[in-house]
Amino acid sequence: xxxxxxxxxxxxxxxxxxxxxxxxxxxxxxxxxxxxxxxxxxxxxxxxxxxxxxxxxxxxxxxxxxxxxxxxxxxxxxxxxxxxxxxxxxxxxxxxxxxxxxxxxxxxxxxxxxxxxxxxxxxxxxxxxxxxxxxxxxxxxxxxxxxxxxxxxxxxxxxxxxxxxxxxxxxxxxxxxxxxxxxxxxxxxxxxxxxxxxxxxxxxxxxxxxxxxxxxxxxxxxxxxxxxxxxxxxxxxxxxxxxxxxxx
Numbered sequence: 668x669x670x671x672x673x674x675x676x677x678x679x680x681x682x683x684x685x686x687x688x689x690x691x692x693x694x695x696x697x698x699x700x701x702x703x704x705x706x707x708x709x710x711x712x713x714x715x716x717x718x719x720x721x722x723x724x725x726x727x728x729x730x731x732x733x734x735x736x737x738x739x740x741x742x743x744x745x746x747x748x749x750x751x752x753x754x755x756x757x758x759x760x761x762x763x764x765x766x767x768x769x770x771x772x773x774x775x776x777x778x779x780x781x782x783x784x785x786x787x788x789x790x791x792x793x794x795x796x797x798x799x800x801x802x803x804x805x806x807x808x809x810x811x812x813x814x815x816x817x818x819x820x821x822x823x824x825x826x827x828x829x830x831x832x833x834x835x836x837x838x839x840x841x842x843x844x845x846x847x848x849x850x851x852x853x854x855x856x857x858x859x860x861x862x863x864x865x866x867x868x869x870x871x872x873x874x875x876x877x878x879x880x881x882x883x884x885x886x887x888x889x890x891x892x893x894x895x896x897x898x899x900x901x902x903x904x905x906x907x908x909x910x911x912x913x914x915x
Contacts, residue, residue, distance in 0.1 A: 677724050678732050679751070681744040686802070686876065687778055691744035693733070694751025695758035696723045702754045702784040704818040705806075707848055707884040710752040718784065718820040720759040720791075729764050730771075737772070746800070747772070750780040757785070762794030769797045776800065780846075784823045786831030792838055801839060802876065803832060804846040807854050808862035816850050832870050845872035849879050849892050849900060860903045867907060875904045877911035 677694050684690040697715065700723065704713035737743070747768060749755040756779075758764075768777060776799040783803040785791045795801065805828065807813040813825040836843060847863055849855050854863065867875055877900060879892040892900070897911045 688745035690746050690748045693749050696753035698752040700753040702820045706886040707889045709882040712885050716820050722760045726760045746776045746778050748778040756791050783828045786835050787827045800842045802844045806848045812854050836870050843872045844874045846876045874908035
């Protein structure tokens with residue numbers, strides 16, 4: 668689980684991830700600082716909605732905590748994952764921290780979970796190139812569905828997000844797994860799914876990951892997707908290496 672607003676550590680876990688194995692989370696932003704205020708977010712409502720990058724946690728603190736934890740734990744993680752209670756790419760020192768991790772801990776795979784909102788920024792794309800696995804999300808292509816689901820910071824549009832994803836695919840040489848979070852009643856209709864499939868065909872990810880609500884989201888009207896419906900949705904993406912994840 669991501670750290671909460673009452674915790675001072677920038678690390679959480681290691682936890683057993685459904686997708687990544689044993690994952691040690693690295694959270695570089697202040698809790699609930701994000702470019703989106705997604706209706707499904709299991710960390711709660713965004714309290715600082717922004718698209719402005721800044722340093723939230725000093726690089727030295729992150730690296731010191733990481734060194735101490737990796738030295739102390741016996742059951743080592745499979746992957747170090749930039750994620751948490753906000754959007755990781757908002758951290759202006761993400762590239763610096765990533766470079767130090769790859770230099771000092773070359774045996775660990777590094778993953779980035781991102782909502783894709785800042786991938787249109789060439790500086791962000793350059794910083795994340797050393798990551799082994801990028802899992803960017805694209806939950807809607809139509810402006811109406813995008814606004815209903817993501818409730819973005821000013822200036823963040825689906826067109827901008829898709830453009831950033833296409834640029835990332837051209838420049839990035841690691842594993843790229845496109846995540847689509849299904850919100851029943853909004854992006855699970857045939858027209859919306861068709862737009863998402865068309866976008867995925869342009870992006871050409873190494874795989875598509877369909878996700879559904881696991882814990883209570885920001886809005887109580889957001890419900891999990893049934894296994895039957897998720898299997899039907901998966902058929903829309905049958906040309907891709909597609910998996911889906913349901914409430915346990």
